[in-house]
Amino acid sequence: MPQLTLYFLQASRSIRVAWLLEELGLDYEVKFADRENGAAPKWMKEEAGGLGKFPTLKDGDLLLYESGNITEYLCDTYDKEHRLLPAVGDPKRYAVLQWVHAAEATYALHALAILYCRWFQKDGDVTTTEEGLSGNVRKDMALLNSSLTRSQGKFLFGDEVTAADTMMEFVADFVFARGLGTKGQTWPRVEQYVMDCQAMPTWQKAQKKTGHKL
Template structure:
């Protein structure tokens, strides 16, 4: 039995870690759950601990939270050739980590502001609120689009996938699928990037194993 367990909640960031585990060719067990009334079931929260957010990863006796943190741990522990994340001290490492952290700290942050307004705004004009908030999403996607155009390959760092892609693919797909701030513009290069990521054998293995869908 594998010592690695991925606690996987459907329609969540958990696909990032499943894809990464497949890219690293690691054996892992999945504790999987669909959402109940839009939320994680209590049994999965109880098993995973912490704040009850997903993905959560168990490696032996170690429990890890936050997809960016889990990504760095798995790469530093198991990516001995540094294909997905360059070694500490290599300047290219920080190019990759820029996207690892931007996926949540910038891109998801701005998109989720819109989603939360849709869920929770009680008074005022929701359309006007979204119109103001989508400015940041447009800037974010413009930057991602420009960055992709600078690369020689299909992915953020070039011809091969890295941890930058295992983090950013979900965020870009989530923004497009939910229409979070995308009104008024299109980003064909980013849309193609998502397709390129999802066509990789490792992503497809992860999707098949987990049943991931947004």
């Protein structure tokens, strides 16, 4: 059996880790579950532990949580050529990590604020609240669009995938799929970026193996 086990909840950030595992050429087992009443099933939470959020990665006896943390661990442990995340001390490492962390700390944070407003706001004008929150998403997407435009290739750092892309693809796709703060605005370079990421054989292999869909 593979040493690595990916606990994959549908639909979730778990595709990030699956794509990264494929980029690294690692063998891994997938323990997959659909949501039950909008949440992970009990067996998955009990087996994976932690906060019951996914992805969770098991490497031997080690359990790892949070997609950004898992990304750094996998790159530092298995990416011996530092192809996806440059070595400690290399200035490019921190440029890549800026996107790895922004994917959750900025992009997902702003997008999920809108989603949670739709789900949970009980009083007041949800449309007005969403409009107020949408400005952050539009600024985020504009920055991603301009960064991709400046890139010398299809991805954030040229024509080779990095950990920045394995983290950012999902959140960009999620924003578009749910219409979170877009308000009819388009960002052609970001839209092309998502298509380019999903055209990668490694992304497609991860999608096929896990059944990911938005």
